[in-house]
Amino acid sequence: MKIAVCIKRVADSETRVKIAADGKSLDDAGVKFILNPYDEFAVEEALRRKEQAGAGEVVVIACGPQTSQETIRTALAMGADRGVLLEAASVPADGLAVARALAAELQGGGYDLILFGKVAIDDSNHQVGPMVAELLDLPCVTCAAHLDLAGGRGTAEREVEGGMEEVEFPLPAVITVDKGLNEPRYPALKGIMAAKKKPLEVKPAALGTAGLEIVAMTLPPERKEGRIVGEGAAAVPALLQLLREEAKVL
Amino acid sequence: MSHVLAVLEQRDGSLRKVSHEVVTGARRLADALGGEVHALVLGAGAISGTDAAGRFGADKVITATNAGFAQYAPEGYARAAAERAKAGGYGAVVLAASAQGKDLAPRVAAKLGMPLAADVTDLAVEGGAVVVTRPVYAGKALLKVKVTAGPAVVSLRPNVFTPVERPKAGAAETVVVPGDGGRVVVKGIKAAAGGALDVAEAPIVVSGGRGLKEPANFKLLEELAQAFGGKAAVGASRAVVDAGWRPHGDQVGQTGKTVSPSLYVAVGISGAIQHLAGMRTAKVIVAINKDKDAPIFKVADYGIVGDLFEIVPKLTEEIRKLNG
Numbered sequence: 001m002k003i004a005v006c007i008k009r010v011a012d013s014e015t016r017v018k019i020a021a022d023g024k025s026l027d028d029a030g031v032k033f034i035l036n037p038y039d040e041f042a043v044e045e046a047l048r049r050k051e052q053a054g055a056g057e058v059v060v061i062a063c064g065p066q067t068s069q070e071t072i073r074t075a076l077a078m079g080a081d082r083g084v085l086l087e088a089a090s091v092p093a094d095g096l097a098v099a100r101a102l103a104a105e106l107q108g109g110g111y112d113l114i115l116f117g118k119v120a121i122d123d124s125n126h127q128v129g130p131m132v133a134e135l136l137d138l139p140c141v142t143c144a145a146h147l148d149l150a151g152g153r154g155t156a157e158r159e160v161e162g163g164m165e166e167v168e169f170p171l172p173a174v175i176t177v178d179k180g181l182n183e184p185r186y187p188a189l190k191g192i193m194a195a196k197k198k199p200l201e202v203k204p205a206a207l208g209t210a211g212l213e214i215v216a217m218t219l220p221p222e223r224k225e226g227r228i229v230g231e232g233a234a235a236v237p238a239l240l241q242l243l244r245e246e247a248k249v250l
Numbered sequence: 251m252s253h254v255l256a257v258l259e260q261r262d263g264s265l266r267k268v269s270h271e272v273v274t275g276a277r278r279l280a281d282a283l284g285g286e287v288h289a290l291v292l293g294a295g296a297i298s299g300t301d302a303a304g305r306f307g308a309d310k311v312i313t314a315t316n317a318g319f320a321q322y323a324p325e326g327y328a329r330a331a332a333e334r335a336k337a338g339g340y341g342a343v344v345l346a347a348s349a350q351g352k353d354l355a356p357r358v359a360a361k362l363g364m365p366l367a368a369d370v371t372d373l374a375v376e377g378g379a380v381v382v383t384r385p386v387y388a389g390k391a392l393l394k395v396k397v398t399a400g401p402a403v404v405s406l407r408p409n410v411f412t413p414v415e416r417p418k419a420g421a422a423e424t425v426v427v428p429g430d431g432g433r434v435v436v437k438g439i440k441a442a443a444g445g446a447l448d449v450a451e452a453p454i455v456v457s458g459g460r461g462l463k464e465p466a467n468f469k470l471l472e473e474l475a476q477a478f479g480g481k482a483a484v485g486a487s488r489a490v491v492d493a494g495w496r497p498h499g500d501q502v503g504q505t506g507k508t509v510s511p512s513l514y515v516a517v518g519i520s521g522a523i524q525h526l527a528g529m530r531t532a533k534v535i536v537a538i539n540k541d542k543d544a545p546i547f548k549v550a551d552y553g554i555v556g557d558l559f560e561i562v563p564k565l566t567e568e569i570r571k572l573n574g
Contacts, residue, residue, distance in 0.1 A: 211397065226535070
């Protein structure tokens with residue numbers, strides 16, 4: 001099985017956001033960058049599928065700055081075979097531009113499966129996977145929390161409001177994955193050492209023109225400091241009175 | 251002058267409430283662009299509740315039917331919506347950033363060759379261009395984005411655009427969509443064990459963290475949620491989801507769901523930064539925690555310090571009394 005996993009380098013979820021001097025982006029001084037958590041599930045799923053098939057190749061592809069090479073190495077350390085960095089000074093806000101660059105790389109690659117995390121936790125664009133599928137005219141299932149593949153077909157379950165949607169589709173396909181699909185492995189020391197020697201190709205990203213322009217990035221208004229109503233169960237009636245009469249939410 | 255296409259959402263033949271928000275957002279854009287709102291509903295036949303689209307400001311409601319559209323048909327819906335968007339020469343296309351909309355909107359945008367401004371919490375027209383606000387870093391920052399290519403494809407975060415009644419003619423039109431539903435086939439929806447209400451949509455969310463000590467104690471929160479009479483869902487912190495106490499769908503935070511309920515009750519949750527990111531836009535936050543220095547009290551409007559195992563049952567009892 002030949003599987004591509006599209007990954008992204010993102011600021012860690014514990015990051016305290018500071019706005020950069022341009023007023024339009026994150027000040028990344030002191031920020032820890034990680035492999036997007038949802039992409040970890042995608043990498044893990046690819047590795048398991050290859051292991052089950054007993055043969056194949058797992059290729060990780062990232063679009064982003066030169067520093068994304070570290071992120072690709074993390075996936076290689078988990079067990080992916082080789083990496084491709086589509087280098088761009090920054091990742092555009094327009095997900096379609098990113099999708100075009102990825103599709104150009106994936107086109108003609110002969111992949112049975114193209115995996116993505118369902119969303120990147122930085123820009124939360126939630127769109128690049130299905131856009132790539134459209135550009136390549138491949139079937140696509142988003143937010144798969146359960147996946148079965150057999151005989152050139154697949155079934156998946158994805159969370160919708162109030163339940164799990166059951167979906168059937170043919171392969172090859174693009175799947176974006178949700179938490180719960182698997183338990184990602186930690187790279188072992190042996191894997192980390194091996195990853196250093198695995199091929200990592202760097203080429204410019206064919207982004208084209210972006211149709212979204214960032215005007216400004218701002219911090220949300222601080223919530224005004226609240227108050228402690230009281231201690232223990234005795235404070236419950238006072239809380240209810242405040243919720244009814246002051247906050248008017250009951 | 252250009253018209254706006256509002257792509258509505260139905261399930262089991264009934265219009266979903268989030269569609270009222272979509273029409274409201276579309277109306278706002280249409281007023282600024284000096285055009286009409288055309289609401290598009292995709293289904294296998296007539297959809298109940300589409301009259302509401304006229305009430306919230308749709309000039310026209312188009313029901314596009316196909317035998318393959320009884321369940322959500324990702325490829326068929328995307329094709330039908332994109333074709334309608336092209337044929338109508340719309341200035342903007344508005345969808346919900348619901349589970350279905352998050353799947354559908356990128357497909358429609360890609361078919362149109364247009365960018366998608368996803369999960370927006372505000373929108374306006376400035377100098378003829380659609381300008382949106384969208385939370386990034388799970389709400390730790392807000393991005394103001396100008397759409398420089400058109401039609402602007404925009405998806406709206408659920409629970410943010412309060413439906414406003416703007417009665418319009420709501421003239422009805424039915425068209426038949428040729429072709430099939432596509433290669434990706436939805437077989438059905440298995441109802442969640444916890445009930446129909448999703449944490450991202452519920453007007454009240456009662457969330458629990460490690461302070462509950464063990465999974466079985468979430469029963470206390472389920473009882474509290476029930477006391478609110480079907481308006482509340484039970485959420486969870488990442489710690490308890492990672493520990494396997496609660497399903498991932500219940501997780502509130504940067505690697506879970508971002509919620510904006512009118513009331514958020516955080517029980518036994520200390521308030522890690524990635525959790526706060528997911529719930530800070532709630533209208534009112536109540537925190538119950540035994541540690542008076544827990545960070546959750548910094549964002550809570552009202553806090554009670556103490557033993558949740560005494561406080562929560564009392565709260566449930568009082569809410570029950572209130573709701574008779």
